[in-house]
Amino acid sequence: MFLPSRTHHLGRRMIVSNASSWTAAAVRYSENGDPEKVLELTEESVSGDLGEGNVALKLLAAPVNPADINTIQGVYGIKPPLPATPGGEGLAEVLDVGTHVRNVQKGDRVIFSAPMLGTWRTYTTASATQVLKISKEIPLIAGATITINPPTAFRMLYDFVGLRKNDVIVQNAANSAVGQAVIQIAAANNWRTVNIIRDRPNKADTVQFLSSLGATHVITDADFKRKEVLQSLPKAQLGLNAVSGKAVADMVKLMNDRSTLVTYGGMSKQPLLIPTTALIFKDIICCGFWVSRWNDENSTEERIEMLDSLTSLIKDGKLKPPQVEPVLLKDFKQAIQRSQEGFSNRKQLLVMDEQIMTTVQQEIEANR
Ligand SMILES: NC(=O)c1ccc[n+]([C@@H]2O[C@H](COP(=O)([O-])OP(=O)(O)OC[C@H]3O[C@@H](n4cnc5c(N)ncnc54)[C@H](OP(=O)(O)O)[C@@H]3O)[C@@H](O)[C@H]2O)c1
Structure with missing residues (x-):
């Protein structure tokens, strides 16, 4: 009692x-x-x-x-x-x-x-x-x-592509909680991030905030109309999609041949729009991720190990x-x-x- x-x-x-x-x-x-x-x-x-x-x-x-x-x-x-x-x-x-x-x-x-x-x-x-x-x-x-967002970022960064130093991740909804965790875990591993946010009135504040977390590049969806911006960005080995719809058609322009696109959210409430050419000429691999499934399919020990890694990053001030x-x-x-x-x-x-x-x-x- x-x-x-x-x-x-x-x-x-x-x-x-x-x-x-x-x-x-x-x-x-x-x-x-x-x-x-x-x-x-x-x-x-x-x-x-x-x-x-x-x-x-x-x-x-x-x-x-x-x-x-x-x-x-x-x-x-x-x-x-x-x-x-x-x-x-x-x-x-x-x-x-x-x-x-x-x-x-x-x-x-x-x-x-x-x-x-x-x-x-x-x-x-x-x-x-x-x-x-x-x-x-x-x-x-x-x-x-x-419990949810940092592990989602962690698993997507570690489980799909063997990222090496300086490799590049491109993600949309980069200012989301998952996006912020992706930026910080990537920075702690010397992986670069290209971060896409929606165009907004307070854009400079958001760019500054994400940069302070370790974002390598921050662009808006409006920048996809600017060829010089797109050409200046490094191509990614891993793409993380939380938006779907047309945002994905744009994002794959920033991905390498044979890179992997992981979809984990659909904030636009639109179906995934991937150009056929991205699959044929770039051979982009498309898959999904759900942290609940990962939790179900993996042991409590593995989950605790991951939480220990995240906790260490938090204690070291590397994951806010x-x-x-x-x-x-x-x-x-x-x-x-x-x-x-x-x-x-x-x-x-x-x-x-x-x-x-x-x-x-x-x-x-x-x-x-
Ligand atoms: N699959 C999984 O295991 C898993 C785990 C965790 C989260 N998720 C998913 O990941 C996504 C982000 O979750 P979160 O908790 O990190 O989000 P959050 O911190 O609540 O942020 C929401 C994000 O969604 C964006 N957004 C809102 N409405 C939008 C729209 N109509 N079009 C495009 N972007 C829009 C926001 O951008 P603005 O600032 O521009 O509004 C912001 O970046 C959600 O879809 C969530 O369900 C999936």
Whole structure:
């Protein structure tokens, strides 16, 4: 039986728990659809009985990722049974553990090993097999955003092409969280990156920001009309596509013969548009990547090894988390709305209470 703080604030109301269960706040949807319409803030009862193998968790922070939005809409590769709480990743603190739990202990920080367990809530219980311990030396924002996007960047960079020093990667949506991780992991390995962003009013800020992370070149989709820009860029061995549509037809112009194009996202919501000539004359190899499949098909030990590599990069200051806009869980509607506005350069981060918000604000200040 675990007993975290027996009181919890949901909006302005204070909820008092009894000894065997207590009430937590959770975002929930009962039908798939527009996230701005189908989501609501609810209370839920969390059992205090952990049995042999469960852990009690206090959620600290969780981002709003495109996959969360797609899951709520019902168009993602995973369809949780309804009603469901959204949230594919997040950072939690272990409040207590069941009698046979050995992999984590009270006070540890953990992330979730299974996808779409529902992190947009204040407290929960989970099987100890569904959590992975994360070093407390990792800042809170980095911990809350380490489960999905940095591993996606890591696997795509290591698993498809044997990149050598100075080799080139070209990617679109380069200012996304995955894109930022690609830039930084590549820079740490002396691989060069050609980064494509959408043309925007604040273009210089974005170019400067990505350059500060280690981007070798940053161009916009509008630059594809400028031959002199395209001719000045090195050709890539690996292309990473998160946009699809016409953006890919442009991107393959910057790829070498027999290079590999990995598609991992479809932000334009358009089919992949690859010129026939790219397949015939350049013999470009096209494939896809989904980190959930990688997690399913590889051992926990391999996953921990990868997380250790990412954690080392974070500790060495070589892998910074994405820029975030923190929002209290109770104000989640604001975060949902902002997450769907383009050109923001910031990921919405749901923060579970005001105390954690103070830590998040301090981390943001320290990174400025
Ligand atoms: N396959 C996998 O395993 C896997 C894992 C992680 C992520 N993903 C996918 O990777 C993509 C990026 O995820 P993230 O969390 O890194 O994203 P994010 O940080 O939320 O950033 C969103 C990115 O999408 C761009 N974007 C938004 N709407 C667009 C549109 N209509 N056309 C072109 N670009 C658009 C944004 O560019 P602007 O700044 O120009 O708006 C920004 O670069 C998503 O598609 C996500 O589902 C896939």
